[in-house]
Amino acid sequence: MPEPSSSSAESPSPPSVADPAAAAFVIVASDVRRSFGRDAVLCGASLQVKQGELLALVGRSGSGKSTLLSVLGGLDRDYQGQVTLFGKDLAALSDAALSQLRNEHIGFVFQSFHLLDHLSALENVLLPNAFAASPLAHAAAHERAREALARVDLADRATARPPELSGGQKQRVALARALFFRPQLLLCDEPTGNLDVTTGQRIIELFATLNQREGLTLLLVTHEPRVAAVARRVLRIDAGQVVSGSATDLVTDQSTELAPDSARPAHRQEDPP
Amino acid sequence: MSASNAAFFRRRLGLVRLIRQNIARAPRPFALSVFGITLGIAALSFFLSLSLGMQERVLRRIFPADRLEVVPQKTSFDSGAAGALDALGSLLGAGPKPLDAQVLATLRAHPDVQTVFPRMKVAFPVRGWGGESLIGRTAYLDLPIDGIDPEAVAPELRQTGQPLAFVDHEPTSNTFCTDDKGCPSGQFCDWDVNKCRPPVPVLISPFLIEVYNSSIAKMNGLPRINGFVLGRLRGFVFVADLGRSFLARKTVTDKVRYRHMVLAGVSDRATPIGITVPLAYVKRWNAEIAGERAAQEYSSLSVQMKPGRPVTRVLEQVRKLGFTVEDNGAEQAGLAVLLLTALFVLVSLSTLAVAAGSVTHTFFRAIAERRHELGVLRAVGASRADLLFILLGEAAVIGLFGGVFGLALAWLSATGIDLLSRSALPDFPFKPDSYFLFTPSLCALALGFSVGTCLLGAAWPARTAARLSPAAALSGQR
Numbered sequence: 050m051p052e053p054s055s056s057s058a059e060s061p062s063p064p065s066v067a068d069p070a071a072a073a074f075v076i077v078a079s080d081v082r083r084s085f086g087r088d089a090v091l092c093g094a095s096l097q098v099k100q101g102e103l104l105a106l107v108g109r110s111g112s113g114k115s116t117l118l119s120v121l122g123g124l125d126r127d128y129q130g131q132v133t134l135f136g137k138d139l140a141a142l143s144d145a146a147l148s149q150l151r152n153e154h155i156g157f158v159f160q161s162f163h164l165l166d167h168l169s170a171l172e173n174v175l176l177p178n179a180f181a182a183s184p185l186a187h188a189a190a191h192e193r194a195r196e197a198l199a200r201v202d203l204a205d206r207a208t209a210r211p212p213e214l215s216g217g218q219k220q221r222v223a224l225a226r227a228l229f230f231r232p233q234l235l236l237c238d239e240p241t242g243n244l245d246v247t248t249g250q251r252i253i254e255l256f257a258t259l260n261q262r263e264g265l266t267l268l269l270v271t272h273e274p275r276v277a278a279v280a281r282r283v284l285r286i287d288a289g290q291v292v293s294g295s296a297t298d299l300v301t302d303q304s305t306e307l308a309p310d311s312a313r314p315a316h317r318q319e320d321p322p
Numbered sequence: 323m324s325a326s327n328a329a330f331f332r333r334r335l336g337l338v339r340l341i342r343q344n345i346a347r348a349p350r351p352f353a354l355s356v357f358g359i360t361l362g363i364a365a366l367s368f369f370l371s372l373s374l375g376m377q378e379r380v381l382r383r384i385f386p387a388d389r390l391e392v393v394p395q396k397t398s399f400d401s402g403a404a405g406a407l408d409a410l411g412s413l414l415g416a417g418p419k420p421l422d423a424q425v426l427a428t429l430r431a432h433p434d435v436q437t438v439f440p441r442m443k444v445a446f447p448v449r450g451w452g453g454e455s456l457i458g459r460t461a462y463l464d465l466p467i468d469g470i471d472p473e474a475v476a477p478e479l480r481q482t483g484q485p486l487a488f489v490d491h492e493p494t495s496n497t498f499c500t501d502d503k504g505c506p507s508g509q510f511c512d513w514d515v516n517k518c519r520p521p522v523p524v525l526i527s528p529f530l531i532e533v534y535n536s537s538i539a540k541m542n543g544l545p546r547i548n549g550f551v552l553g554r555l556r557g558f559v560f561v562a563d564l565g566r567s568f569l570a571r572k573t574v575t576d577k578v579r580y581r582h583m584v585l586a587g588v589s590d591r592a593t594p595i596g597i598t599v600p601l602a603y604v605k606r607w608n609a610e611i612a613g614e615r616a617a618q619e620y621s622s623l624s625v626q627m628k629p630g631r632p633v634t635r636v637l638e639q640v641r642k643l644g645f646t647v648e649d650n651g652a653e654q655a656g657l658a659v660l661l662l663t664a665l666f667v668l669v670s671l672s673t674l675a676v677a678a679g680s681v682t683h684t685f686f687r688a689i690a691e692r693r694h695e696l697g698v699l700r701a702v703g704a705s706r707a708d709l710l711f712i713l714l715g716e717a718a719v720i721g722l723f724g725g726v727f728g729l730a731l732a733w734l735s736a737t738g739i740d741l742l743s744r745s746a747l748p749d750f751p752f753k754p755d756s757y758f759l760f761t762p763s764l765c766a767l768a769l770g771f772s773v774g775t776c777l778l779g780a781a782w783p784a785r786t787a788a789r790l791s792p793a794a795a796l797s798g799q800r
Binding site: 124 | 329333704
């Protein structure tokens with residue numbers, strides 16, 4: 050996988066070879082705390098994610114999974130504790146450097162897709178290029194974007210706008226956008242939460258392929274056992290802290306808050322025939 | 323272009339593309355904001371161009387701002403101590419200080435002064451007559467005459483292409499004659515000395531033509547003088563009886579002179595009421611008819627300032643020398659225009675302030691609606707500076723459109739008023755073709771104001787948007 054460009058002194062770069070311990074971990078979070086008013090959501094959460102790992106973070110609804118993902122991805126800076134990404138302390142990075150890190154090294158996939166409705170699928174995929182420190186030239190960027198769409202089997206929907214796409218197609222466009230700069234880390238927040246079973250399964254398979262074939266590091270926040278099942282390691286977030294877990298933890302949780310896949314409506318956000 | 327420059331421009335181009343896409347998807351709020359700015363800029367540029375037009379096309383023609391007319395102290399009409407002193411001085415034979423060659427030299431040496439041209443009035447009455455060939459009968463008129471250095475009007479006459487020479491011919495003419503037939507072509511017989519001489523070249527003021535056109539011509543059913551008629555009038559010869567008065571119906575001196583005169587052209591520097599001839603004629607006539615002293619005292623000194631120099635220091639020097647300047651009302655007229663302009667500009671700026679408030683409101687609303695989108699942009703790598711660039715870029719585009727439309731609206735309104743003035747308003751002295759002047763600097767100022775107002779209006783909402791936490795924007799938290 051080609052290395053994304055990184056030029057400025059403050060810009061994030063992959064860990065140096067001289068620091069093998071740091072090189073082994075893409076994410077190192079220690080004692081992360083985050084509160085919203087009086088509600089403490091994260092109470093000393095710590096975790097480490099190795100390069101090339103496919104990790105699932107599970108937990109009950111409202112347990113702080115998405116909050117932790119936002120902190121780890123540099124989307125939320127109002128935390129206490131230490132978060133190191135590619136060997137860089139996030140708190141020490143300027144807004145510009147952190148933005149560049151998100152732009153070139155991290156891809157995000159969200160439950161509600163977060164596509165811009167006034168742009169076509171291709172234009173949505175091209176968005177990261179507008180904010181890159183060294184954007185690709187027009188033709189190269191378009192070629193890269195089409196390539197990304199082709200990887201998620203949407204080459205023929207490049208000109209369609211999000212309202213014209215099904216849920217699965219939208220999520221695949223979001224994935225193509227996340228993969229535009231061939232990031233090293235993909236952070237996914239309930240990526241199949243709005244999809245029907247079949248479409249969700251295809252997305253999960255795509256994640257597994259990206260991890261196995263391209264060595265992409267994936268952190269999946271989910272409360273779906275079948276998503277957690279593809280992960281090599283499962284962590285559970287409980288009482289604001291990260292503890293070891295397994296996909297079966299979710300089965301236990303389902304008894305109180307989750308419906309099994311089989312019970313979910315098959316018609317929700319399904320692909321068109 | 324270096325790789326880093328190319329990357330910089332590609333990045334900016336990418337952001338500009340986003341600005342274009344954002345504007346294209348929500349044309350209505352964009353158009354509403356543009357409309358508000360258009361009204362403000364239209365009002366601002368309309369009044370500024372009116373003020374400029376009035377100053378350049380009307381006031382400057384009537385009251386040239388780079389010239390001073392230095393004159394002796396006026397008679398005091400003060401009924402108190404100042405008036406009493408003036409009367410006493412008069413009784414003791416101490417008239418106003420004369421404007422002589424020494425004063426002329428002093429003012430010419432002033433560092434702010436480009437040149438000084440002396441003027442001298444004839445010190446006796448003059449009766450002019452002629453015009454049979456023009457109006458079918460001989461017309462008589464008392465003629466105030468003053469003399470001016472031909473150098474003072476030479477550039478203007480050259481610039482306006484007036485062919486007849488405005489020079490002193492007298493010393494070169496000595497051919498004896500008893501009537502005009504005995505004289506060479508272009509010369510006339512002056513009967514008092516029986517010599518053939520070229521006629522004295524005469525300049526008249528455009529002010530005099532305006533007064534004639536707007537009152538005399540109308541009252542007497544005579545034709546108006548326009549450029550064409552003026553061309554025909556050039557070369558018109560008449561006779562001046564020096565020392566005779568039509569009003570007094572008597573000869574005031576036993577040294578009457580008869581001189582043929584020819585209309586040589588029109589000049590802003592000609593005396594407003596009367597005729598202007600080369601200075602040397604007036605000096606000679608005053609010396610011959612009114613005595614040597616009359617030939618030494620100038621009636622006024624026309625001071626031409628160096629470009630861009632203020633008149634204040636020269637005014638101070640003039641007052642120190644014991645003279646004053648002709649109060650032509652320029653200061654008051656200029657002040658009146660300035661005050662009116664300031665008032666109208668204030669009204670326009672208030673309109674712009676309201677428009678800026680509207681831009682702020684529109685942007686706050688747009689940002690609330692686009693909160694989620696801003697979060698997405700942040701997630702894919704937009705920095706705070708990028709969001710500021712995008713949002714302020716949208717504001718600048720609104721300003722640019724508002725500025726262009728505002729200028730167009732102002733220009734259309736100005737053109738309409740000019741057309742109305744030409745067709746519906748009666749002629750009056752110095753009635754201009756246009757009351758407005760749209761200069762490149764005015765257009766640049768209007769556009770700058772427009773863009774600046776929008777940037778100012780959008781600055782606060784844009785800053786608020788840029789400071790949004792991406793996570794909060796994506797999750798819809800406040």
